[in-house]
Amino acid sequence: MTSSRTIASPFNLLPVALTGALCALGFGPVFGGWPGYLAAGGGVLLGLVLAWISAGRWGVALTTAAGIIIYIAFVGVLALPDTTIAGFLPSLETVQRGTLLVVQSWRDLLTVAVPAGVFSGPAVVPMLSALICSTAAGRLALTRRWYALAGVPMLVLLLVAILWGTSRAPLGGWIGFGFVIVLLGWIVIRQAHDRAVAHELSGFDTARARSWTRLLSAALVLAVSAGVAVMVSPMITGADRVVLRRFVEPPLDLRNYASPLMSYRYLEVDQKLVTQFTVHGLPEGSRLRLATLDTYDGVVYNVAADSAEFVRAGADIEPRRTSEDQASAMTMQVSIDGYRGVWLPGGGDLRGVTFNGANAADQTKTLYYNEGTGTALVTAGLEQGDDYQVQIVTPPPVDRATLADHGIEDVAVPSTERVPDAVLKKTAEIVAGAATSVDQVLAIEKALQEGYYSDGSDGQSMSGHSEARIESLLSLPEMVGDDEQYAVAMGLMLDQLGIPSRVVLGFYPSDGSVVPQRWEALGTDAHVWVEVPFNDLGWVSFDPTPDRDRRPETTVPKPNPKPRPQVQPPPVPPQEPPEAPMQLSDDESDQDNGWQIPWEVIKAIAAALGIGALAASPFLLIAALRDRRRRLRREAELPADRLSGGWAEIVDTATDLGIRVDALQTRREQASELAARVPDADIDRLAAAIDYGVFGDGTPREAYIDQIWATTALAASTMRASAGRWRRLAYFATPVSLARPAISGPLEKPQPIIRRLLGRKP
Known part of the structure; x- marks a missing residue:
């Protein structure tokens, strides 16, 4: 049953749908086209359906639960198609990733490269935000009092599209202009409709009485809209469009840095006698690590691409899990000379790195450390003149004779x-x-x-x-x-x-010499x-490399003492003219240049919507039959029948909630028993008012009947709210009152509502 505070006309959802479509266009640039449109548009559509079903019927808790179910059911189709079964059915992976991405996708969309449509996961942002905002906006749009606030959730959705988008927004100005026009136009139409209804009920021309008030309100709305447009126009259009991507530092992506092993031959030959850096304090017998490589793809040995192991580091680094906390760290001073790169010389079991050069501030901010491999990386780079100290714990010497005792x-x-x-x-x-x-x-x-x-x-x-x-x-x-x-x-x-x-x-x-206290590391080192x-x-x-003095033998070929005379080669025989290549017709060459309709995506969406509609069809059928019965009673020919129909709605609601009502009792007796079960519904006064209208002198006015039906709707809503959680859920699946509807009067023979809907007599 629809609450008296809501309006059943679907026209009120049209502005939400239009503003939602405009917001969906805002997600296009960051996703590179249709992936953003599909996720945002699908979220808006699902939110409108949920708002239409829940407005005036469900509370916030039940609506939220239904929204979670809808999200899990459709997140695979709209945002995670690679995790679905047959392209549309959610799998266990869909549920797991969809749950995690409720939080993680907001960061992912800001840190992945554009277009984000090539990645799996960021599309959860437009789908989830559109689902939440359109549901909230739809429920507000269907109210009689708070409909003007429906623009607030949609404005939030527009801000998400802007802030999580890119600086490039070719349609930004048109989207903002259309958004304001739709909202203002809808508010004006709703106000005019409400004034007309008030005039019809009261007979007083409120339009003339409030002309000056409306004029001032309209001027104020236009002034505020103009001011907001001036302030937010840089956010919507132009090169200075404000987006969060500018202020968020993306996670470390090792694919941006070449494997350091690729420069080994350059160090070994071209930089052979060039000082790369100078080290003070390197322990005797130690090696200065540059990078640890642990993955091979057939082309290059590289640092594993799992950058989650690389964390930001600074002057103090916690001991890694495999090292001893009490181990004493030593300090090495490194001064860069000819070395260029991002890999920090001096890796290992680090306890801290302190930069001292001219680029110390940037290098400190961009230092990453992988404690598992002992590799340190400075994305700001190292160059001549840079200087830093490394706090490091060097491993003790190993006796190779004992390796077999320890085992791998x-x-x-x-x-x-x-x-x-x-x-x-x-x-x-x-x-x-x-x-x-x-x-x-x-x-x-x-x-x-x-x-x-x-x-x-x-x-x-x-x-x-x-x-x-x-x-x-x-x-x-x-x-x-x-x-x-x-x-x-x-x-x-x-x-x-x-x-x-x-x-x-x-x-x-x-x-093989001993490292001096001050060691200049050359390229050959x-x-x-x-x-x-x-x-x-x-x-x-x-060390599998042979000694450097173990060189392959080279032999110089002896010259031929008696070279043979050169023989003129025979002439090249004439070649037949080549066959002309087969030419494709214009139709054949251009047939693939047109845009292809994504039929697979459309089929998947249609199948998912069909399954969802099939699962919801029993509940929708019950709701439709109840709505049809309510309108038949509300539009009965005689005023007394319309009043009695209101009481029949109360009895049917009680029946579907599991409250037994004796059909042979009078209306006052039924009201007394129901009031004892639901004291907050004020059912006694409602029954008395209906009896007064039915049995009193004269014919009740339409305004009186409207008031009775409004009170009936409020009482039925209170009855549902007072029931237990599971009883409220069972109410939407209980067709008992449809098979045995309430009677209009205590002595009238009950007639099944289904038979009356079909127009058949018993």
């Missing part, structure tokens, strides 16, 4: 892809006689050290560590390469054996090695 630790590492076939063959050949995993690691290291070293300056070794380069290293009769190739080959071999490992790029003296985790020892270093 089981550590999860990223998987590798596109491993060359030669890696499998060479690995099987090397570890054929190794009994344990530790023996296999040592055997691979020793076998690779028996190869030859070449930095490519002699033409014996190509740079890089791609699938093809590693294939040639291991398949040729003699292995020739540098640190880059040998370390990657060992890492791939260990991965095939299921032994966790990682590749590390760093610096230590190439000649750059090295690549492999680390394997051992129980109680941590990551232990292995």
Whole structure:
């Protein structure tokens, strides 16, 4: 039953639909077109349906519960199509991701690259905001008193489209203009309608009495609208359009930075004698780490793309989980010379980093640290003149003779892809006689050290560590390469054996000399090695690269003492003219240039809406039959029948709520029993007023009948509100009163409402 405070006409939802469509257009640029339109438009449509069903019937709690169900049912189709079953049915993944994205999607939409439509998840923002705002606006638009406030939720939706959008908004001005025109026009129409209704009921011309008031109100509304338009116009259009994307720093995306291993040959050859940086305080026997590489894709060994492991760091860093809290940290001073890059020399078990150079402020703000790999990254970059201190805990020396006693630790590492076939063959050949995993690691290291070293300056070794380069290293009769190739080959071999490992790029003296207190690291001091985790020892270093003095032999070809005379080649035979290529007709070449209708999306939406409509059809049918019965009673021919029909609505409501009403009692007796069950509904006074209108002298006026029906609607709403939660829910699925409707008078034979709706006599 519709409350007296609501209006049943669907016309009142039209302005919400129009402003919702305008807001949906605002999500187009950030999503690159139809993904934004689909999510926002679908959310508006679902919100309007929910508002129409719930207005005047359901409370806020029940409406919210229904909104949650609708969101879970349709979030897969509108925002997460890759998680659905058959393109429209929500799966367990849909429910899980949809729940998490209620919070996470707001951040994701601000941090992903535009257009966001290529990503799965950000579309939850327009769908969810449109669903909430259109539901709230629709419920307000259907009220008799607060309809003007329906523009507030839609304004919130418009602000979401602006703030979570992009600076590029070609339709921004038209959207804002249309939004204001629709709202003002609708308010004017509703006010005119309300004045006409008031004049019809009272007979007093309120329009003439309030002409000056309306004139002043209209002028005030126009002035406020003009002021708001002037203030928000920069937010809607222009290059200075205010969006949150400008003020939100996106998360670290390692795909923006090349693998540091790709620059190894440049350091080794081109920067061979160039000082990269100067280090003060590096402990004897230690290595200066630059980056830890733990994933391979067949092209490059890189830092794992899971940037969630990289966190912002500063002058103080908490000890990592695998280190001892009481371990004493030492201080290293690093001054940058020829080195250029974002990877911070001096990684490891860090306790803090303090920058001192001219770019210290920017470098401090953009320092990231991965405690699992000991890699530090400065997105602001490092260049000549930069200076910083590193607080670091150096690992103790490891006795290799005890490795077998500790055993290899089981550590999860990223998987590798596109491993060359030669890696499998060479690995099987090397570890054929190794009994344990530790023996296999040592055997691979020793076998690779028996190869030859070449930095490519002699033409014996190509740079890089791609699938093809590693294939040639291991398949040729003699292995020739540098640190880059040998370390990657060992890492791939260990991965095939299921032994966790990682590749590390760093610096230590190439000649094996002791590191002085002040050490100038040259390009030739750059090295690549492999680390394997051992129980109680941590990551232990292995050097598979041969000694740099182990060079491949080169032979100079002898000249031919008796060169043969050159023979003139025979003339080239004439060639037949080539066949002309087959030309495509204009129709064939242009047939795919037109826009294609997304039929799959339309089918998925239609199927989802069909399933939802089918599931809701029993409840909608009951609601429609009740509404039809109420209108038949309200529009009865005789005034007395219209008054008695109001009481029949009270009895039917009680019946569907599980309250038994004796049909043989008088109206006063029925009212007395119902008042005892629902004291707040004021049913006694309603029954007395109906009896006065039915049995009193004269014919009751229409205004009196309207008042009776308004009181009836309020009493029925109070009866439903006083029932328990489950009884209120069961009310919408209970058709008892449709099969056994209330009688108009205590002595009249009851007639089924379904039979009366069909126009049949019993």
